[in-house]
Amino acid sequence: METHAYNAAYLPYAMENLATMMDCGINQCGFPPRLFYRMFLTSGVAGQIEKCNPRYLAGFSGPELVSLVTEITMGESPAAIDGTFTISPEYWAGWVLAYYQWKTGKTFRFIEENGLHIEKVIALYHPLHEADLDKFANVADKIIAETVNASISPLKKARERCGLTQEELARISGISLRMIRAYEQKAQDMSKANFRTVSRLESVLHTDFGDI
Template identity: 40%
Template sequence: MIHAYDEAYLGIARTSLGRAFDYAAHCENMDLSQFCRLFLSTGIASKFERGDVRTIAGQSGVELARSVLASTIGDGAVMARYTASRSPEYWAGWALAHYQWSKALPFATVLEGVPITSIVSMYPAYHEMDLEHFVARMDELMGANTPASRLKKYRTSAGLSQSQLAALSGVPVRSIQQYEQGQKRVNRASFETVLRLAQAVGAPDPRALLDV
């Protein structure tokens, strides 16, 4: 499986985002949904998800949070303090960083499918479990909450798995996964690629696979 960036940075990335979430919630008394919107809109999330070393490892979690909040809090200094143990907000950031890394999806896609409030609410049940249980649950929620792409609808109607579609069309299974998850748009694929996918799933016209 292709991950978002080198696994060597994963531990640092999880801790950094966990500390950033904890700081925003407990030092700035900020609603975590609002913080996530700023995280996305400032472009810092995009750098983080690509594994930009300066973003995920070149600063502390507090510094990451303050970079996100710079447009709203300016240069006002707030003393960093943490909860005595891992807070639900810390765990949510920590677990979210892991899920984004494991699936190589944009944070915007993940948080659109599973809002941060839902991730925080998973803390009591999942914080002591192996992370793969959390990943599996997130996959379930993403599948239930993310609108199915047209490609996925045609593929499932044809009774094909992603691997079977890849074998029939000659399109790599990873590309099919990215098209269906919204990480890549079918609309931007070459005509030849869309044609081969359409023929494999029995679509009446290649344009039927294009997402509006």
């Protein structure tokens, strides 16, 4: 069962406001997409939406959010925002991101840092802008899952596949817990481990050296 980020009654406001914010911020004010999205994250506005602050979900219009984001991050508002917007790919990106954040409860920062940066979302406009919102959500889930999976170290994957904790792997293999943690966190390069270490891990995890 999904746990939505906030009451569904606020969702239409959030979607419309993030959509117009993205369109105005990028197309009217001229901010590069990734820069403006980062400003949105660092301003704290994203966090207020995630926390279900009604003022941020429905109290500000999209253009007002642009002004707020730029005031917080740059110390001044754009020269002129006339409140007009277009149903652009940038508008659509804000629209679907608001929906996806509400649907999944993932933070905007997590979404951005795990493969679904704003430019990627904008690029999905042409294949998906006429599709159901849940089609975008399914594509987004796949992109994020692939990104998260790719960031997991092969050693951790092999250990978890065998149902072992780090402590159990250290005890059985004779490799220190500190080294296992370092390899899994990629603080140490597993490909540079000595033959004895790799052989012990291969033996316990039933994994070929190439898999690690």
